[in-house]
Amino acid sequence: xxxxxxxxxxxxxxxxxxxxxxxxxxxxxxxxxxxxxxxxxxxxxxxxxxxxxxxxxxxxxxxxxxxxxxxxxxxxxxxxxxxxxxxxxxxxxxxxxxxxxxxxxxxxxxxxxxxxxxxxxxxxxxxxxxxxxxxxxxxxxxxxxxxxxxxxxxxxxxxxxxxxxx
Amino acid sequence: xxxxxxxxxxxxxxxxxxxxxxxxxxxxxxxxxxxxxxxxxxxxxxxxxxxxxxxxxxxxxxxxxxxxxxxxxxxxxxxxxxxxxxxxxxxxxxxxxxxxxxxxxxx
Numbered sequence: 001x002x003x004x005x006x007x008x009x010x011x012x013x014x015x016x017x018x019x020x021x022x023x024x025x026x027x028x029x030x031x032x033x034x035x036x037x038x039x040x041x042x043x044x045x046x047x048x049x050x051x052x053x054x055x056x057x058x059x060x061x062x063x064x065x066x067x068x069x070x071x072x073x074x075x076x077x078x079x080x081x082x083x084x085x086x087x088x089x090x091x092x093x094x095x096x097x098x099x100x101x102x103x104x105x106x107x108x109x110x111x112x113x114x115x116x117x118x119x120x121x122x123x124x125x126x127x128x129x130x131x132x133x134x135x136x137x138x139x140x141x142x143x144x145x146x147x148x149x150x151x152x153x154x155x156x157x158x159x160x161x162x163x164x165x166x
Numbered sequence: 167x168x169x170x171x172x173x174x175x176x177x178x179x180x181x182x183x184x185x186x187x188x189x190x191x192x193x194x195x196x197x198x199x200x201x202x203x204x205x206x207x208x209x210x211x212x213x214x215x216x217x218x219x220x221x222x223x224x225x226x227x228x229x230x231x232x233x234x235x236x237x238x239x240x241x242x243x244x245x246x247x248x249x250x251x252x253x254x255x256x257x258x259x260x261x262x263x264x265x266x267x268x269x270x271x272x273x
Contacts (some may be wrong), residue, residue, distance in 0.1 A: 021264075069207055075249075080246060111253050114206040123267050125257035127223045134229045
């Protein structure tokens with residue numbers, strides 16, 4: 001996944017671009033870029049399931065921010081309920097914890113990206129931005145752990161769902 | 167002005183939970199502030215602004231620090247029972263001293 005990884009690396013670069021007094025422009029772009037790294041990770045992974053490589057870019061474009069966040073929120077809430085049932089530790093539970101981390105990070109980062117891109121009144125600090133980038137890096141690690149699992153692949157398909165009017 | 171209709175959420179319990187978390191997390195946590203607002207998805211949400219000590223914000227321990235803080239705050243306010251979405255922002259004490267951001271000072 002060179003593009004999502006490159007975006008994540010770029011986010012870190014922007015966050016550390018000015019060693020002493022970071023510019024708000026750099027910090028805002030870093031938050032936004034970290035979000036897009038996660039967005040593109042999920043959309044690229046979804047599109048990889050399309051058989052013909054030439055059409056994968058078009059498939060990736062089917063994914064939309066708000067519906068994805070809705071699916072992620074529902075998955076996170078569903079898993080929160082499941083975790084309360086005190087399931088036995090094991091591989092299955094680990095997979096779901098990773099999935100929870102990915103879904104939760106997506107919901108958070110969509111909000112932070114929105115603030116960074118559209119709310120000029122908010123001042124960002126490097127500490128905050130690095131914390132956001134680290135959360136996306138953790139989501140990337142979670143994805144690497146579970147990407148071949150049934151639950152993970154099912155989650156990707158659900159990201160394509162949009163609310164039907166009828 | 168609060169966005170949350172009185173009675174819908176027990177704001178006293180939230181305030182008490184936040185104060186308890188703030189005390190328990192000192193000295194890593196300097197202060198915790200929060201506000202209700204609508205998020206990008208249109209849900210009434212709790213937005214936390216948390217000032218942490220300079221030592222707690224060091225890159226090597228930043229993620230562990232913030233994860234611990236988030237978990238504690240969510241536990242103390244019983245976030246799941248409230249059914250509110252929560253968002254967290256952090257900055258170090260020295261960053262706030264430089265930014266002099268009134269929104270990050272206790273009113």
